[in-house]
Amino acid sequence: MKRAERLLDLLALLLNTRRPVPFSEIREAFPEDYGDCSEEAALRKFERDKADLTDLGIPLEYQAGDELSDEGYLIRRERYALPAVKLAPEELAMFFLAGVAALHLEASPFHDDLLLALNKISWAAGSREDAGRDFALPRSLGRVPQEGNPRLQEHLGALRRAIVARKSVTLSYHGFWRDEVSQRRVDPYGLVLRRGAWHLVAYCHTRRDIRVFLLERIRGLSVNPLKPKTPDFEFPEGLKLSERVAREPWEIRSHPPVRARIRFEPPVAEAAVAEFGHRACQVEQDGESRILELEVTSLDGLVPTVLWYRGRATPLSPPELCERVQAAWRRIGEEHA
Missing domain, CATH: 1.10.10.10 (Winged helix-like DNA-binding domain superfamily/Winged helix DNA-binding domain)
Structure with missing residues (x-):
C-alpha cells in the first residue's frame, strides 16, 4: 500500500x-x-x-x-474538527477583503495557507442561498508574487517551520541598545506583524524570560537539527502573543515601568488625549493644556513621540526623560545650524 x-x-x-x-x-x-x-x-x-x-x-x-x-x-x-463558523454575507466579504490585503504583505510566511483558505471561502460563498444576487467573491485567486528582502523571507519561512515543529532556534541577533551581535538560543512561540514589521515572540535561554525579537535585526539563524520529530518545548498556557509586542516605541520593554508626565499645549492638547487614548493612566486639565501621565518601559522610545509635537509637548517627569528630550533638541539644532 x-x-x-x-x-x-x-x-x-x-x-x-x-x-x-x-x-x-x-x-x-x-x-x-x-x-x-x-x-x-x-x-x-x-x-x-x-x-x-x-x-x-x-x-x-x-x-x-x-x-x-x-x-x-x-x-x-x-x-x-472545529465547529463551523457561521458568518453573514457582509462579514464574509470583509473577512475575505482583509485576507486578500494580507496576501500582499512582504514575505508573509503564511501566504500559501492563506491563499488556500481564501479560495475555499470563495467557493463556499458561491453556493450559499442567503448570499443575494449582488454578493459575489472571486471564484479563484492566484498566487501573489512575494517581493522584498530575500533574507527576511528565508528567516520567516525557517521560523514558521520551527514554530510548527516546536524546535529551538539559535539566533545571531543585532541588539538595539548595545549595538552588538550576540548568539541567542530561543524557543519560538509565534510571529506577530505590527506596523509593517515582523516580530518573533520567544523564550530566550540567555535572559531566561520571554522576549521579543525584531526580524530585521536577525543576522542569521539555525533550527535545532536533532530529533526533528520530537518537540523541544511546549507553548505556554495562556500566553497571548499580541500582548507581548509593543504597540508604541515607548512600550518596548527595555527597563522596569516608570511614570512619565507630559504637558501638551493647544492646539494639539485635545488631539494628544485622543491619540494616547486608554494608554494614558491619567489626564489633568490645566487651562487649555492637558497633562498626560503614561506608564513607560522605554524612555528612549518616548523621546521621538515628544519631538513629533514640535514644541507643543513638554516633559515634566521623570528627570531622565527631560534630559533626553533636551539633548535631542540640542542635536537637532546643531545639525541644522
Whole structure:
C-alpha cells in the first residue's frame, strides 16, 4: 500500500472508533504494511506514520490503560474538527477583503495557507442561498508574487517551520541598545506583524524570560537539527502573543515601568488625549493644556513621540526623560545650524 493511502486508512480507522485501538489491532488491520515484518520493525514504521500524521495537525495520542479503560491510540473528535463558523454575507466579504490585503504583505510566511483558505471561502460563498444576487467573491485567486528582502523571507519561512515543529532556534541577533551581535538560543512561540514589521515572540535561554525579537535585526539563524520529530518545548498556557509586542516605541520593554508626565499645549492638547487614548493612566486639565501621565518601559522610545509635537509637548517627569528630550533638541539644532 502506498504511504499516502496508508495514512488516510489509518486516519479513518482511528476516527471510526470510540475506544483506544491497541497496536496489535492496528497491525492486524494493515497486514501488508505492519504484518510482514518483525514487531520491532512494524512499530518503528508505525511511529514514522504517527509522526507524519501529527505533523499534519492530526491530534493522534496514546492512552495508557488501567482497570477501567483499554490502552491504545485514538483521535479525539472534539480536537480533530472545529465547529463551523457561521458568518453573514457582509462579514464574509470583509473577512475575505482583509485576507486578500494580507496576501500582499512582504514575505508573509503564511501566504500559501492563506491563499488556500481564501479560495475555499470563495467557493463556499458561491453556493450559499442567503448570499443575494449582488454578493459575489472571486471564484479563484492566484498566487501573489512575494517581493522584498530575500533574507527576511528565508528567516520567516525557517521560523514558521520551527514554530510548527516546536524546535529551538539559535539566533545571531543585532541588539538595539548595545549595538552588538550576540548568539541567542530561543524557543519560538509565534510571529506577530505590527506596523509593517515582523516580530518573533520567544523564550530566550540567555535572559531566561520571554522576549521579543525584531526580524530585521536577525543576522542569521539555525533550527535545532536533532530529533526533528520530537518537540523541544511546549507553548505556554495562556500566553497571548499580541500582548507581548509593543504597540508604541515607548512600550518596548527595555527597563522596569516608570511614570512619565507630559504637558501638551493647544492646539494639539485635545488631539494628544485622543491619540494616547486608554494608554494614558491619567489626564489633568490645566487651562487649555492637558497633562498626560503614561506608564513607560522605554524612555528612549518616548523621546521621538515628544519631538513629533514640535514644541507643543513638554516633559515634566521623570528627570531622565527631560534630559533626553533636551539633548535631542540640542542635536537637532546643531545639525541644522
